[in-house]
Structures are given as C-alpha cells and as structure tokens.
Amino acid sequence: MVSKIELKYKKDIYDKNKSFVDIHVNQFKLSKNNLADVKKVLNDKNLINKIDKGYKDIIVSLKEDIFEKNNNSEKGFKLTPNILNEFETLDYNKRLNFLIHRYRYDVYPQKYLIDKYPPYLQIEPTSFCNYRCVFCFQTNKNFTKRSNGFMGHMKLETFKLIVDKVINKVEFISLASRGDPLICRDIEKMLAYTNDKFLNLKINTNASLLNENKIHAILSSGVKTLVFSADAADEKLYAKLRVNGDLKKVLKNIELFNKIKHNKYKNSKIITRVSGVKVNDSQNFNKMRKFWGNMVDQVAFVDYCPWEDVYSQKVNTIKSPCSELWRRMYIWWDGKVNPCEVDFKSDLAVGNIFKNDLSDLWLSKGYNLLRKNHLNEERQKSYPCSSCVVT
Ligand code: SF4
Numbered sequence: 001m002v003s004k005i006e007l008k009y010k011k012d013i014y015d016k017n018k019s020f021v022d023i024h025v026n027q028f029k030l031s032k033n034n035l036a037d038v039k040k041v042l043n044d045k046n047l048i049n050k051i052d053k054g055y056k057d058i059i060v061s062l063k064e065d066i067f068e069k070n071n072n073s074e075k076g077f078k079l080t081p082n083i084l085n086e087f088e089t090l091d092y093n094k095r096l097n098f099l100i101h102r103y104r105y106d107v108y109p110q111k112y113l114i115d116k117y118p119p120y121l122q123i124e125p126t127s128f129c130n131y132r133c134v135f136c137f138q139t140n141k142n143f144t145k146r147s148n149g150f151m152g153h154m155k156l157e158t159f160k161l162i163v164d165k166v167i168n169k170v171e172f173i174s175l176a177s178r179g180d181p182l183i184c185r186d187i188e189k190m191l192a193y194t195n196d197k198f199l200n201l202k203i204n205t206n207a208s209l210l211n212e213n214k215i216h217a218i219l220s221s222g223v224k225t226l227v228f229s230a231d232a233a234d235e236k237l238y239a240k241l242r243v244n245g246d247l248k249k250v251l252k253n254i255e256l257f258n259k260i261k262h263n264k265y266k267n268s269k270i271i272t273r274v275s276g277v278k279v280n281d282s283q284n285f286n287k288m289r290k291f292w293g294n295m296v297d298q299v300a301f302v303d304y305c306p307w308e309d310v311y312s313q314k315v316n317t318i319k320s321p322c323s324e325l326w327r328r329m330y331i332w333w334d335g336k337v338n339p340c341e342v343d344f345k346s347d348l349a350v351g352n353i354f355k356n357d358l359s360d361l362w363l364s365k366g367y368n369l370l371r372k373n374h375l376n377e378e379r380q381k382s383y384p385c386s387s388c389v390v391t
Pocket residue numbers: 310322323324325339340341342343348384385386388389390
C-alpha cells in the first residue's frame with residue numbers, strides 16, 4: 001500500500017500560457033544558423049504565395065516577434081528550442097506553414113483571437129486508462145463507472161470521419177485526452193490513417209502498453225512527437241504518482257521503442273519526450289533529466305492543475321479569461337465536442353462532430369457566449385468554469 005502523496009503545487013491561478021515549468025531539449029540550442037533557417041522561410045516568396053491569404057499578417061508578426069522584439073518579452077511569439085526542434089524535423093516546404101500554425105497556437109490565446117478553425121485539436125481514441133494517477137480525473141469513480149456513459153473507445157470510422165473533416169484545416173493534433181490512446185482497440189489502424197496528413201501530430205501515453213506492433217504503428221504513422229507521461233526518476237515515487245504503474249515495465253518498453261527505431265526506422269525524425277506533472281518537492285527536475293535524458297530527446301515538467309475534480313472545487317473570483325477557449329477543442333470518443341478536458345464530464349459540450357462541421361462548432365453561438373462571459377469577467381456564469389483555475 002503506498003502512502004498518500006501531497007498535491008502541494010495546487011495553484012490559485014493556472015496560467016495555461018506558461019504551463020511548462022521546466023523543459024530540457026537534448027543537443028539543441030538557438031544559434032545564428034537555425035535563426036537564419038527561420039528567416040529564410042519567412043522571406044521565401046514561393047512559400048508565401050502558397051499560404052492562405054488570411055494568414056499573411058501572421059508572417060509580419062512572426063518577423064517582428066522573432067527578430068525585432070526581445071525573446072524574453074512577456075507576450076507574443078517566442079522561438080523556443082522545442083519549437084525549433086519541431087521546425088527542423090520538417091521538410092523545407094512545410095516550415096512556413098508550421099510557423100504560422102504554431103503562432104496561432106501560441107499567440108491567438110494570448111490576444112483572444114479566433115479564425116475559422118481551432119489552432120489545436122485533441123482527438124480522444126479512448127476514455128479508458130489502466131492507471132489511476134493521483135492528479136487525474138481517472139480517480140473520479142463517477143467518471144470511470146461504466147454505467148455512467150463516460151467510458152468508451154472511438155470507432156475507426158469516427159476517427160476517419162474526423163480526420164477527413166479537419167485535414168488541411170487544423171494542422172496541430174493530439175491523439176490523447178481523458179484516456180491512454182494505446183488502450184484503444186483500433187489505435188494501430190487509426191495511426192496508419194494519419195500518415196502525411198498533419199504538420200504536427202502528437203500522441204501521449206504512459207508507455208505501459210507499448211509493444212512491438214504499436215511501436216511499428218507509431219513509427220510508420222504521421223506522428224511527429226511521442227510523449228511518454230512520467231513524473232519521477234525512481235520506482236517508489238513513480239508508483240505513488242502513477243498508481244497501477246510499474247516503472248521497470250515502462251523503461252523496458254521505451255528501450256524496445258528505441259531499439260526498433262534504431263534498427264528499422266533510421267530516418268525517422270520523430271521527437272520523443274518524457275513529460276511529468278510537478279506536484280510537490282519530492283520531484284527533482286535534474287534527477288529527471290539525468291534519468292530520462294539518455295532515452296528521449298526532451299524531458300519536461302508541466303505545472304500541476306487540479307484536473308482530478310473541478311466539480312467539487314469552490315466557486316472562485318478569477319476574472320481573467322481562460323485561454324483554452326481560444327486555443328483548442330476536444331473531440332471525445334463518441335464524437336462529442338468539448339472546449340476543455342478539465343470539464344471531463346462535458347458540461348460545456350458545444351455539439352457533436354457527427355452533426356456539425358468543426359468550424360461551425362468553433363464559431364457557434366454557445367462557444368462564443370462562453371468566450372463572451374470570460375472576456376466580460378463573468379466566467380462564474382458558466383459551470384464548471386466558475387470553480388476552475390485555468391486562465
Ligand atoms: S472549465 Fe472553463 S475555465 Fe476551466 S479549462 Fe475548461 S473552459 Fe477553461
């Protein structure tokens with residue numbers, strides 16, 4: 001029996017624009033050479049002529065933010081090593097488009113701007129998870145009780161319908177949300193359907209169910225970033241945080257991934273990251289970096305947000321808008337569309353992808369009313385935003 005862990009880093013306000021507390025990117029530094037690569041694509045007339053006219057102003061803003069403003073300035077676009085890492089893995093003719101969509105992802109939520117599509121879309125292959133991490137809504141029995149209807153796997157046809165609807169419209173996608181995607185029965189076929197379709201496709205997993213077939217499916221798909229969720233550098237702490245998890249098994253699976261990648265996918269440019277949730281002082285980033293740094297390309301900690309149960313929190317007095325409303329949208333396994341995963345029971349759901357196009361949902365009356373309440377400092381009118389700390 002493990003002792004209960006203290007979720008000490010609970011915040012009064014969770015600034016989603018700054019959710020990374022630490023990130024280490026192996027062998028990657030901002031240098032004059034890679035800045036020159038960025039400058040080149042931002043000035044390449046052939047590439048610019050192929051860009052949607054509505055995005056041309058973004059190129060001007062990117063140039064100003066990267067080359068004229070101080071990279072430490074509070075707002076605007078910041079070229080960080082992990083962005084540059086992703087940029088450099090792309091073919092030259094995709095790089096301008098990548099910067100534009102990354103700008104939409106980073107800056108639109110800061111300035112509360114929207115256009116026809118969300119900058120980022122999370123598609124949930126399943127809501128099931130085999131872990132019960134202490135900071136996660138999977139600990140909520142009302143959520144995981146099957147008869148309550150929140151649990152399920154996405155069908156392959158649903159996944160294909162979504163991909164067909166969003167291709168060339170949303171470029172940044174994550175295959176993850178409330179559950180671990182590798183549990184989904186059709187995940188290998190889903191992955192095969194993503195090939196060459198998105199500029200940035202990420203999949204997050206606890207790595208406990210990685211096996212040879214799934215590793216091949218990931219490495220031959222359109223996945224650009226593979227995130228392994230882990231928050232500790234020793235077995236004891238790992239087991240306390242990632243309840244039901246076994247660090248030895250996870251390490252074995254990641255080693256197998258690296259072996260297959262090295263032997264069979266030498267040209268793969270996939271970026272691997274270990275990403276943990278920082279919940280208290282027993283976790284040390286230097287230890288994490290030393291422990292995981294040789295196995296993956298990036299090691300990161302994100303701030304803990306009280307995800308596990310927003311519904312039981314007190315109504316707060318936060319006035320700042322929640323940036324998620326301008327950043328991303330979630331599609332659950334059953335096609336339901338929700339503005340965030342903090343609201344894991346979908347009280348804020350705006351519709352269903354079977355009935356509506358993504359753009360109609362993103363610009364719908366319900367979504368815009370929610371945004372209006374937040375901008376008018378009246379987020380307490382919307383439940384559960386009333387008790388949520390995300391800004
Ligand atoms: S519950 Fe409301 S405030 Fe919290 S993350 Fe979701 S949309 Fe934002």
